[in-house]
Amino acid sequence: MSTSAPDTAVAPDAGTERPTSGELLEVTDLRTTIRTPRGPLVAVDGVSLRLKRGETLGIVGESGSGKTVLSRSIMGLLPGRGTMLTGSVRFDGQELVGAPESLLRSIWGPRIAMVFQDPMTSLNPVHRIGRQIAETLRLHLKLSKKLANQSAVTLLAQVGIPSPELRARNYPVELSGGMRQRVMIAIALACGPELLLADEPTTGLDVTIQAQILDLLAEAQRMRHMAMIFVTHDLGIVATRTDQIMVMYAGRAVEFAPTHQLFANVRMPYTEALLHSTPRMGNPSHTRLAAIDGRPPDLVSRPPGCSFAARCPYAQDKCREESPMLVADAAEPDHFYACWYPRGTSTPVHPQGAPSDA
Amino acid sequence: MTLDASAAPLLTVRDLHVSFTRGGHTVQAVSGVSFDLFEGETLGLVGESGCGKSTTGRAVARVIAPTSGSVVLGDIDLTTCRPSVLRRERTRLQMIFQDPISSLNPRRRVRDIVAEPLDIWHSAKGQERTRIVTEMLEAVGLDPVLAAPCYPRQFSGGQCQRISIARALVMRPKILICDEMVSALDVSIQAQILNLVEDLKAAYGLTVLFIAHDLAVVKNVSDRVAVMYLGRLCEVAGADDLYRSPRHHYTNALLASAVEPDPDAPRTHAPLQGEPPSPLNPPSGCRFRTRCPRAEERCATEVPELREIEPNHHVACHFPVEIRDRAA
Numbered sequence: 001m002s003t004s005a006p007d008t009a010v011a012p013d014a015g016t017e018r019p020t021s022g023e024l025l026e027v028t029d030l031r032t033t034i035r036t037p038r039g040p041l042v043a044v045d046g047v048s049l050r051l052k053r054g055e056t057l058g059i060v061g062e063s064g065s066g067k068t069v070l071s072r073s074i075m076g077l078l079p080g081r082g083t084m085l086t087g088s089v090r091f092d093g094q095e096l097v098g099a100p101e102s103l104l105r106s107i108w109g110p111r112i113a114m115v116f117q118d119p120m121t122s123l124n125p126v127h128r129i130g131r132q133i134a135e136t137l138r139l140h141l142k143l144s145k146k147l148a149n150q151s152a153v154t155l156l157a158q159v160g161i162p163s164p165e166l167r168a169r170n171y172p173v174e175l176s177g178g179m180r181q182r183v184m185i186a187i188a189l190a191c192g193p194e195l196l197l198a199d200e201p202t203t204g205l206d207v208t209i210q211a212q213i214l215d216l217l218a219e220a221q222r223m224r225h226m227a228m229i230f231v232t233h234d235l236g237i238v239a240t241r242t243d244q245i246m247v248m249y250a251g252r253a254v255e256f257a258p259t260h261q262l263f264a265n266v267r268m269p270y271t272e273a274l275l276h277s278t279p280r281m282g283n284p285s286h287t288r289l290a291a292i293d294g295r296p297p298d299l300v301s302r303p304p305g306c307s308f309a310a311r312c313p314y315a316q317d318k319c320r321e322e323s324p325m326l327v328a329d330a331a332e333p334d335h336f337y338a339c340w341y342p343r344g345t346s347t348p349v350h351p352q353g354a355p356s357d358a
Numbered sequence: 359m360t361l362d363a364s365a366a367p368l369l370t371v372r373d374l375h376v377s378f379t380r381g382g383h384t385v386q387a388v389s390g391v392s393f394d395l396f397e398g399e400t401l402g403l404v405g406e407s408g409c410g411k412s413t414t415g416r417a418v419a420r421v422i423a424p425t426s427g428s429v430v431l432g433d434i435d436l437t438t439c440r441p442s443v444l445r446r447e448r449t450r451l452q453m454i455f456q457d458p459i460s461s462l463n464p465r466r467r468v469r470d471i472v473a474e475p476l477d478i479w480h481s482a483k484g485q486e487r488t489r490i491v492t493e494m495l496e497a498v499g500l501d502p503v504l505a506a507p508c509y510p511r512q513f514s515g516g517q518c519q520r521i522s523i524a525r526a527l528v529m530r531p532k533i534l535i536c537d538e539m540v541s542a543l544d545v546s547i548q549a550q551i552l553n554l555v556e557d558l559k560a561a562y563g564l565t566v567l568f569i570a571h572d573l574a575v576v577k578n579v580s581d582r583v584a585v586m587y588l589g590r591l592c593e594v595a596g597a598d599d600l601y602r603s604p605r606h607h608y609t610n611a612l613l614a615s616a617v618e619p620d621p622d623a624p625r626t627h628a629p630l631q632g633e634p635p636s637p638l639n640p641p642s643g644c645r646f647r648t649r650c651p652r653a654e655e656r657c658a659t660e661v662p663e664l665r666e667i668e669p670n671h672h673v674a675c676h677f678p679v680e681i682r683d684r685a686a
């Protein structure tokens with residue numbers, strides 16, 4: 001571990017000086033339409049969410065459900081030309097949808113940072129990792145070259161990289177997948193962001209390494225009072241590490257609840273299907289899994305009604321005709337679901353456009 | 359399933375070694391692995407990436423030649439038998455891989471992909487060939503009329519995996535070696551394929567070596583589970599027994615690292631720090647000793663052999679984990 005490098009240059013505790021209550025992020029009716037050769041593809045279809053400082057939101061869904069497009073849309077990073085973004089993303093009171101690139105650039109890094117599944121695609125293969133971190137610090141925090149280099153080593157030590165002075169001189173390809181992800185996290189944390197978007201940050205890593213990375217993220221979040229959006233296909237990861245969970249299916253939020261309520265009282269049949277088809281170590285071997293047949297709909301030609309209707313064991317005629325809105329549970333006002341014939345125990349009262357209307 | 363330890367195993371692997379030499383360095387991918395596969399069982403092989411699971415599977419299926427050791431199927435040693443015998447025996451032992459799409463020839467129709475082994479062995483032609491292909495496609499849950507004339511690109515990953523299974527079963531093998539067969543699939547599709555494996559195993563009397571890194575997946579389909587670390591087996595036991603009472607310190611740490619979809623599950627800290635050492639230069643004695651919380655001097659000097667410390671529970675450790683709550 002490094003003892004010589006100063007801790008001062010980095011801004012690890014920047015978050016704690018900021019107000020600690022109120023919404024940090026407010027997303028309302030966000031819709032992302034991607035132009036494809038087959039026609040417009042609505043990858044994110046009217047998603048709303050809210051997040052406070054220090055909170056963690058898990059976004060769960062299978063591949064193609066729109067998790068990555070949603071998290072990138074929140075940041076204003078759109079996949080390709082001709083992509084249309086409507087709705088609103090308010091970050092600390094500032095509207096990001098339609099904001100000039102210069103504003104977005106001043107927010108990316110210092111205030112909102114992102115960690116991706118595959119660090120190899122976001123790290124520069126021909127630059128040493130120490131230099132890549134130092135450049136981020138120089139750009140955003142206007143540090144001198146010397147101080148930035150020292151701080152880069154400190155950050156590497158903070159994310160648990162052994163012999164950080166030596167490692168700073170490595171190229172990305174010389175590191176294991178787990179080490180590269182630590183470097184990505186170091187870069188993301190470099191400027192003390194208020195919101196971290198982590199998109200499948202441990203997918204592809206072995207479980208013992210995953211456990212280390214999850215600990216690292218949780219620790220960084222606690223120290224900095226940082227908000228986090230944790231995107232994953234794995235319900236196990238979000239079960240014990242989030243305050244709220246949003247389940248996505250075919251570009252829509254189909255259930256949204258505080259983590260304990262979601263698991264204790266599943267309302268939306270897709271959430272139920274996801275839970276029942278996941279094998280668990282706690283179950284005896286040969287426990288029959290409740291598999292759901294079929295596949296999600298084509299997002300270019302989405303059928304009317306509920307997107308899950310073709311696979312849902314409880315579907316009735318109404319499901320194929322009318323799209324269910326996200327509504328609040330009568331007994332649990334923080335618990336939202338989109339289903340005409342919900343599972344679980346209570347009945348919906350008033351339709352809601354978004355969780356934020358509760 | 360209870361195993362009759364007195365029954366002769368269908369497949370016996372003894373002291374299997376596989377090393378790869380590249381650029382003057384030798385990787386000991388598999389270093390002295392021994393296990394039995396009993397008729398009708400599913401043996402899970404679990405461990406983290408690079409520990410040698412695939413190499414073990416490929417050496418057992420004789421896709422690659424082991425450096426040393428024996429693989430005996432029935433009464434034939436696949437490592438020493440004549441090539442013509444090996445060719446025949448290999449049809450009794452089929453492999454299924456992780457990436458279903460790239461393991462299917464994109465230029466061939468599904469019916470010809472499935473029938474390929476029949477064509478190679480001239481074992482069925484004309485109507486008989488069509489009948490077998492139809493039966494296999496039905497068995498794996500595909501509509502033969504719709505699927506047979508199509509090309510792989512017209513199918514999703516899960517459907518391609520079904521096609522791979524149909525092809526693997528067409529010669530009526532005794533043993534199926536599944537290498538990360540559901541790792542690339544979403545959980546709802548994964549569940550379909552896992553259930554299918556369970557059904558086919560019963561319907562066709564298969565014996566399965568199920569290789570995967572996902573602990574929950576392996577437990578779900580396995581009767582017994584073998585845990586591998588850096589080229590060696592650490593522990594082999596009945597699935598429920600192993601997950602309830604791991605006796606090897608690596609198994610213990612591996613299980614404690616995994617997450618469950620349960621908000622009340624204890625959120626423990628990562629039990630292992632650092633990463634496994636390089637297989638180019640593995641530690642002496644017990645290969646886990648550099649990360650083991652219980653390691654002593656003896657662990658550095660003496661290789662722990664796999665031994666049966668309780669009926670049907672084998673562990674390679676000088677100082678096994680004490681038995682925890684056995685009532686659960």
Ligand SMILES: Nc1ncnc2c1ncn2[C@@H]1O[C@H](COP(=O)(O)OP(=O)(O)O)[C@@H](O)[C@H]1O
Binds near residue numbers: 067080
């Ligand atoms: N650049 C792109 N061009 C066309 N379609 C895209 C692009 N990026 C994503 N999509 C589509 O948008 C949908 C959502 O994708 P994504 O957000 O990546 O899903 P997830 O992250 O949940 O796996 C998918 O149908 C995907 O095919």
Ligand SMILES: Nc1ncnc2c1ncn2[C@@H]1O[C@H](COP(=O)(O)OP(=O)(O)O)[C@@H](O)[C@H]1O
Binds near residue numbers: 385
């Ligand atoms: N064809 C090969 N050439 C060189 N090294 C190999 C080859 N195949 C596997 N290895 C090495 O052998 C070790 C075990 O690999 P593998 O059997 O694929 O592990 P697993 O399937 O458990 O991830 C690894 O260190 C890997 O790099």
Ligand code: SF4
Binds near residue numbers: 269270314339340
């Ligand atoms: S609205 Fe109908 S089809 Fe959709 S999830 Fe609910 S019951 Fe199933």
Ligand code: SF4
Binds near residue numbers: 657
């Ligand atoms: S043999 Fe020694 S180092 Fe290896 S697992 Fe047992 S106690 Fe640990």
Ligand SMILES: [Mg+2]
Binds near residue numbers: 067068069
């Ligand atoms: Mg994604």
Ligand SMILES: [Mg+2]
Binds near residue numbers: 411412413538
């Ligand atoms: Mg492998």
